[in-house]
Each structure stands twice: as C-alpha cells, then as structure tokens.
Amino acid sequence: MSAVDGGSGDDGDGGPAVRRLDEWDGAELVALAEEYGTPLYVVDLDRVEENCGRLRSAFPDADVRYAAKAHTGRPVLRTVREAGLDAECASAGEVERAFGAGFPGDRIQYTAVNPPGEDLDLVVDRWREHPGLTVTVGAEATVERLRERGFDGRLCVRANPGVGAGHHEKVSTGANAKFGIPIERVPDLAESWAAEFDLVGVHAHAGSGISGEDLSAHRELVRRMGELARDVDSRVGALEFVDVGGGFGVPYRSDEPPLDLEAVADATREALGSVDATLAVEPGRYVVADAGVLLTRVNTVKEARDATVVGVDAGMTTLARPAMYDAYHDVRSLTAPDDAETIEATVAGPICESADVLCEHRPIPRPERGDILAVGNAGAYGYEMSSTYNSRPRPAEVARSGTTIRLARRRETLTDLTALEQ
Ligand SMILES: *Cc1c(COP(=O)(O)O)cnc(C)c1O
Numbered sequence: 225m226s227a228v229d230g231g232s233g234d235d236g237d238g239g240p241a242v243r244r245l246d247e248w249d250g251a252e253l254v255a256l257a258e259e260y261g262t263p264l265y266v267v268d269l270d271r272v273e274e275n276c277g278r279l280r281s282a283f284p285d286a287d288v289r290y291a292a293k294a295h296t297g298r299p300v301l302r303t304v305r306e307a308g309l310d311a312e313c314a315s316a317g318e319v320e321r322a323f324g325a326g327f328p329g330d331r332i333q334y335t336a337v338n339p340p341g342e343d344l345d346l347v348v349d350r351w352r353e354h355p356g357l358t359v360t361v362g363a364e365a366t367v368e369r370l371r372e373r374g375f376d377g378r379l380c381v382r383a384n385p386g387v388g389a390g391h392h393e394k395v396s397t398g399a400n401a402k403f404g405i406p407i408e409r410v411p412d413l414a415e416s417w418a419a420e421f422d423l424v425g426v427h428a429h430a431g432s433g434i435s436g437e438d439l440s441a442h443r444e445l446v447r448r449m450g451e452l453a454r455d456v457d458s459r460v461g462a463l464e465f466v467d468v469g470g471g472f473g474v475p476y477r478s479d480e481p482p483l484d485l486e487a488v489a490d491a492t493r494e495a496l497g498s499v500d501a502t503l504a505v506e507p508g509r510y511v512v513a514d515a516g517v518l519l520t521r522v523n524t525v526k527e528a529r530d531a532t533v534v535g536v537d538a539g540m541t542t543l544a545r546p547a548m549y550d551a552y553h554d555v556r557s558l559t560a561p562d563d564a565e566t567i568e569a570t571v572a573g574p575i576c577e578s579a580d581v582l583c584e585h586r587p588i589p590r591p592e593r594g595d596i597l598a599v600g601n602a603g604a605y606g607y608e609m610s611s612t613y614n615s616r617p618r619p620a621e622v623a624r625s626g627t628t629i630r631l632a633r634r635r636e637t638l639t640d641l642t643a644l645e646q
Pocket of ligand 1: 312471510
C-alpha cells in the first residue's frame with residue numbers, strides 16, 4: 225500500500241477538500257460521549273491521512289513537514305509519519321514526541337524560538353545519536369549557545385521576511401520581531417556560519433492565515449525567500465531546502481470555501497522562481513483541524529436579559545481559541561429533535577472568566593439539559609492549548625480509524641492535578 229493512500233475519500237488520494245461538522249456521524253459521536261464522558265476530543269486518523277495525502281499531491285516535489293504543535297497526540301504523529309510527512313518541532317518536548325512516534329532523526333526539524341537551555345541540551349544530545357536532525361535558528365545567540373554545546377551539524381536559518389499573515393494579530397509571525405533574523409542580515413550570517421556548520425536551509429513562517437481569497441502576502445514572502453536562497457547560494461553553494469513555513473487556512477465557518485491547495489502550490493512555485501534547492505512547507509492546522517471535534521454536555525440553560533445562555537462542560541481551558549483569538553467554531557447539537565425551535569445561544573463554559581464562551585448569539589436548536597453538542601474544527605490547537613486553570617482537569621481524547629476506536633489520552637483526574645505538589 226502506498227504511504228499516501230488517502231483511504232476512502234471520493235476525490236482521489238486525499239479525500240474531499242474539507243470535512244464539515246455536519247458530515248460527522250452524530251450517533252457515533254453521542255455513543256462516544258456516553259462511553260468516555262465529556263468534554264471529549266475525538267480525532268479521526270483517516271481524515272488526518274487524507275489531509276496529508278492532499279498536501280503531498282499538491283506539493284509533489286516538496287518536503288512537507290507537519291508542524292507538530294497543532295496536535296502532538298501519538299496516534300496523530302504516527303499517522304502523519306506513515307503518510308510520508310516530516311516533523312517540525314517547536315520545543316525539545318515536541319522533538320521527544322516525534323522520536324517517540326517513530327520519526328527518524330533525519331525527518332525531524334527543530335525550530336528554536338528563544339530556546340531554554342534544557343531544550344538545547346536535549347536536542348544536541350539527540351543530534352549526537354541522530355546527526356540527520358536539523359536545527360533552525362532565529363537569533364545569533366542561539367547559534368552561540370549551540371556552539372557552546374559542541375553542535376556543528378545541520379543548521380537552517382530562520383529569516384524574518386518582514387511580511388506577516390494571520391487570521392488574528394496574535395498568530396502573525398512573519399513581521400514580528402520575535403521571530404527570525406531580519407532577512408537582509410541573513411546572507412552575511414549564513415556565509416559566516418557555513419564554514420562551521422552544515423548550512424542546509426533557510427526558513428520563514430508568515431503566520432496562520434493563507435487564504436484562497438488573498439495570496440498576496442504569501443506570494444511576497446515566498447518571493448523574498450527565493451531571492452534569499454539565490455543570494456546564499458551564490459556565496460556558499462546550493463542549499464538543500466528553502467522552507468516557506470505553514471499557515472494554510474481552513475474554513476472554520478460552514479459557508480466558507482475550502483482552501484484551493486493547487487492554487488497555493490502554483491503561487492508558491494511561481495513566486496519562488498528558480499532555486500537550486502527543494503521547497504519545504506510546514507502545515508500544522510491544515511493537517512488536523514477538520515480531523516477533530518470536541519464533544520460537550522449541556523448542564524444549564526438559562527434565559528438571561530439579552531441571550532439564552534447554554535452552560536456546557538467544555539470551556540476556555542478545553543478549547544482556548546474562541547477566548548484567545550475570538551475564533552469561530554461551528555457548534556452542532558447532536559441530540560436536539562428535528563423540530564426543535566432555533567434560538568440564538570451563547571454557549572459558555574464552567575470557568576470563572578467572562579471570556580469563557582465558545583460562541584455568542586449563535587443560532588442553534590434550543591438545547592436541553594443533558595444534550596450533547598459538537599464543536600467543529602477542533603483538531604488543531606484544541607487539546608494542545610488546553611490548561612488546568614480553575615483546577616479543571618484536561619479532557620480525554622479518543623482516536624478513531626476505520627472501525628477502530630481507542631482512548632488516546634485519558635481524562636486528567638483531580639489527583640493528577642495535585643500530583644506535583646510537595
Ligand atoms: C505554528 C507553526 C507552523 C504551522 O502553522 P499552521 O498555521 O498551523 O499551519 C509552521 N511553522 C512554524 C515555524 C510554526 O511555528
């Protein structure tokens with residue numbers, strides 16, 4: 225079987241361009257909520273595989289690297305590895321998870337962002353056993369700190385390209401001074417580092433927001449990276465890769481069209497121009513977003529002055545995106561009868577914060593106590609951003625694949641919460 229066999233999708237290898245919340249089997253989800261309790265994340269590994277397949281077909285000559293921070297669950301990482309993607313890791317912890325899921329060192333790229341010393345210690349240790357591991361640096365001090373640890377391996381330089389993109393200012397990185405070395409300084413530094421390290425690539429990531437409507441920021445970033453690669457090439461010889469980051473958008477609203485991956489791929493190749501290096505891309509969200517849903521139970525329904533407030537057991541500690549980015553997630557009742565009246569609901573969690581809402585003024589069938597709601601596109605940055613604020617244990621997660629369903633992460637307990645106390 226080919227590693228990129230997309231499974232049962234009807235559009236060839238990679239399945240349909242998007243999976244909407246409505247297309248999940250409601251009865252199966254309700255059964256999972258009953259069996260495993262709520263709040264519960266459900267991740268569909270077949271859909272992860274399809275998403276990987278579509279990326280591989282759209283970028284057949286490129287290295288596709290999964291930005292692991294979107295979802296680091298072991299079954300997801302394994303699926304991504306089997307589908308032929310590499311791993312892009314933002315911390316030593318993610319590097320460990322990638323190794324744990326069976327990625328070989330030469331398919332792991334560690335992107336250092338103001339790395340704590342312990343991260344560098346661990347990554348350099350790992351590199352000694354696995355010299356194929358690549359380290360991406362975004363500051364001169366990081367190179368110094370790697371040198372102090374005896375690292376002289378595969379180095380990639382992260383440029384700050386001066387163009388950003390994002391669905392929210394908090395996820396735009398390309399022009400944010402925190403990330404990367406100003407692009408105009410990269411050629412000189414790359415030239416000096418090439419003598420000492422195995423200089424393999426240049427990298428930039430604009431943020432999370434490549435959308436079909438406007439590819440201009442993406443094009444501009446890629447154009448600048450092509451220019452940079454040619455400049456570095458003329459000084460130190462060919463690079464192995466030029467990595468233009470992730471940020472492939474997904475339609476969070478049910479009426480939004482899916483991203484036209486082929487159009488993004490065409491625009492990328494055209495803007496890059498001719499370079500003697502392999503193109504690399506680093507999608508995170510695109511791989512997992514529509515492969516996950518969050519299930520939550522209704523505990524209270526209250527008529528407030530200007531809204532019906534539906535109190536559920538998932539909140540900002542379960543899914544942070546609405547509170548953090550004002551993100552929109554579809555909400556579907558899995559249990560309301562067909563003839564239920566539609567109301568405008570505010571769905572709120574159990575946390576003592578006003579920001580603790582999953583949606584506001586949302587038309588949904590009038591919920592009753594005990595109903596199960598599904599929150600769509602929860603596979604990316606969902607479980608990963610969960611916290612224990614308000615001493616609320618993190619949810620469980622089940623992974624489904626074909627007809628197999630298994631508990632991927634057990635629910636945290638109150639005992640887990642106090643386990644670190646001395
Ligand atoms: C987060 C991140 C990505 C992935 O971003 P998505 O929007 O999830 O595709 C890629 N590269 C780097 C360096 C990142 O930090």
